[in-house]
Amino acid sequence: MLTPLLDIAVNRQGYLGRREFMANLAGGAATGVLTLGWRDMLVAQAAELRKQGKSIILLWMDGGPSQFDTFNPKVGSPNQGPARAISTSVAGIEFADFWPQTAMMMDKLALIRSMRTPEAEHDRAITHVRTGYPPTPALRYPTFGSLVARDREDLSFDLPAFVRIGKPRIKNRDVDAGVLGVKYSSFNVETAGALPPNVRPVVEADTLRRRLSLADKFDAQFAAAGAAKEVADKKSIYDRTARFVLSPRLETFDLDREPAALRDAYGRTNFGQGCLLARRLIETGVSFVEVISTGDRNDAGWDTHNNGFRDTPYLAAEVDPAYSTLLQDLGQRGMLDNTLVIWMGEFGRTPKIKPDGGRDHYSKGWPMIFSGAGVRGGQVIGATDADGVDVTDRPIGVADLCLTLCHIMGMKPDDEYRTTDNRPIKLVEGGKLIHELFA
């Protein structure tokens, strides 16, 4: 394993000054740790950097969007409802007509229409889809973003590895870092463009530094009185916190630095601005960003049991410009090759239409989309029947999804983390690679 060396030699900036490197080299040689030559190091760094280069933006459609009203319209079926189909930039592939801008990006999308999962209740489905494990009261599995944060842990990077933008429509249905602990939980930004409380120091940076150094002096006295370990633990967390709250990179969270026209293109909604912030964060080196779409109008979000035909167009109008602009923006900056963008919710909605135009939960054939990070765009994977009821081709499950995410991120699916009582848990249990994505 090269990791111990790389922890020293690679930081998120991607390079280390030669002087700093030589210092590390000397230190390593002195302790007998360093056994690799200069060239080996550089090669290893390059490989590690490539691996580290991949990031994920998850566009989370909270509540479960309807496949008929998004990316799997069934024209001619009684189940379709009022949404019509429109063509996309790829001949033969059609979307519901609430998605004109995303339709023009189809050549960049790998659209899966055959997700088939066992859970059709929100809390259970969210837990399953987002952790890769079926819900159980016995263990709180971490959400995928926390696994990425753990994999990409880089103490030299002063922003969190996992950021969440927006908030879940119903707090109690949330998943978090679970057994991995708060260290790997998401850093939550409820409103794109504004930093959460307690991040910005209320005093000048110099004052904060002066105070921190004074606290260090008092801590040294406490350490000498028998609390050395307590003080060392505190120091490590305070050093990290100070670097974060004083980081020039906090300006990443400030959207006023973006051109107004671009902000307009993303849409002046929390989701739209959240997608813009996601791009800025990935650009700065954050590994996993999640942007939550709830529509902001109520706490039903995409859970359109009632009046779905009325509400879905509003929800799509929030996501369509943001999603398509994000893909364009990433593409123009050359970031799409290393950024995986995922569009999904916890499940789809019933083919059967309720009298008021709503649909209930349905997990037996729902869509999700991959793009970027080496995924081949312009293709549809899997299919449901003419009425959108059953998967007729290529059913894909939760383990397949998580295994594929590991593959893209360069994480080993059978890598294990440990619960507090030292029980090993694999990143993913079972599953098959969705190989078409890379064909």
Added chain:
Amino acid sequence: MMRSRYWHCSPGFVAIVFVMTSANLRAESAGQPSAEPADAQRAVSAAFGSETLDRLLVMAAQFNEAELSEVISDDQFLRRASLDLIGRQPTPAEFATYRLDQTKGKRAAAVERLLASTEFGENWAGYWSDVIGYRVPPPELTFLDYTLFEKWLAERINQNAPWDETVRTILTATGKVKDQPAATFVGFHEADTTRLAAETARVFLSVQIGCAQCHDHPFDEWKRQQFHELAAYFVRASAKMPWNDSGEIEVKDKGKGEYEMPNVADPTKKGIMMTPTFFTGHKTEPGKSDLDRRRELATVVTSTDNPWFAKAYVNRVWARLMGHGFYEPVDDMGVANVPLLPEVHQELTDHFRASNFDAKSLFRAIVNSKAYQQRLSDHSSASTDDKPYADARTTKLRGDEVFQSLVTAINLPNVTPPKTAPTKEIRFPVPPKSTKDLVTEAFGFDPSLRPQDISRTLGQAMLMMNNDQLQAQVNAKPDSNTALSKLVATEPDNAKAVSNLFQLVLARQPNDMESKIALEHIGTGNSRGESFEDLLWSLINSAEFTTKR
């Protein structure tokens, strides 16, 4: 209040087989005060005191007599005992009174004052609320609020209600949580049979039987059937879950039903009906009402013949007071878990049981012991493994202890933003967070975790560094009306003002080096007020402020 949770299946516990007849069982119904006058019972156990405990520890080769005499100073003792018993550091006024006392028994007298304070019950109710709450998964549409439960439990603890009685009330309570706060345990667990079985065993007995829900326990002797027999006690309990307000959760009798252990081979097939049976072999006839079942369970759980009940309580209290339990994690007294000093644990347990589960007497015995009053030393060297209690170890303050310490140090006001009423659009508005909620959420932890698994976090550091409510108190300007501004205004002498500040925040006098550091800082050019703001900030942000011992 939301709590982050850590669930895991944990290896290890032993099935101690012993014989018990129903005649041994104490037939008191839950929730009623003991018929016997508590004082008479307590006299029986008076023989066991702090000296006995110290003698036991010497016998267990934890100390020699010389080491035992090296106890902390009177001042250090007051901070340590105050934090442990009432959950905050002593105020300067409390210190002044204490220092005036020149009598030999001043420490014991201070312990009595602390045990008599209503803050004692509030602090330990917070502990138990955390023990339960950190493992309660939030229901879908109800926001759990533990305030009522904490208030109820604080009163019980302050009355020194015997622990067995309190636990019986918790296990048997029925009705709405707002009327019967003890119903919180069953209600917040949504009357879920398997969760209640696992948690009753874990919280009150430190027995880990949860894993046996699915399979025979790999290390212990628990069989899958034993888990489901325990779950059968709860099968007729139901909890009606309201939207939003957890006070409206109502625990009541379903009126019918028997428990079936699921068929492992084929879960779609009918399971096997279970007769409610406790680990000790005690059985309850099927067909009984919810209340009868839970009463019988509560009786066997809290019986003096139950080998785990008193032992589990003693282990938890000892762990919190001494920084390390006989068993760690404290909720696993299983066979795979090798305890420290089992003889001492047993003696304390016998004492607690003989005293009719008199909690204050247990606290008194421990806190007055010399073992408790050992000096702090860094437990990083391997040699301390042999003598785990030969000196004190640091412990992190719990969330509400950090909050109360801030209130004491800087008069932090507890502000609660107005509540938003649910509307047709926003049906589940998240309840607003008070200042106390913010602090306890950041610093809170599951008290059943091993001390080494409780880590400091970025959120804690950011709160202490930057939170505007806290920082508003770090203000020395005369018109700010803060504790700091008064301190600075009333004491023109810098050395004395530094002393007073240390006393206020860390509940001790600065040592020479600390005085020197502080006075040098005041002399470095900033205004006097600014320098004191820096000092207060750095003391609140010191490792010591959020650490016991």
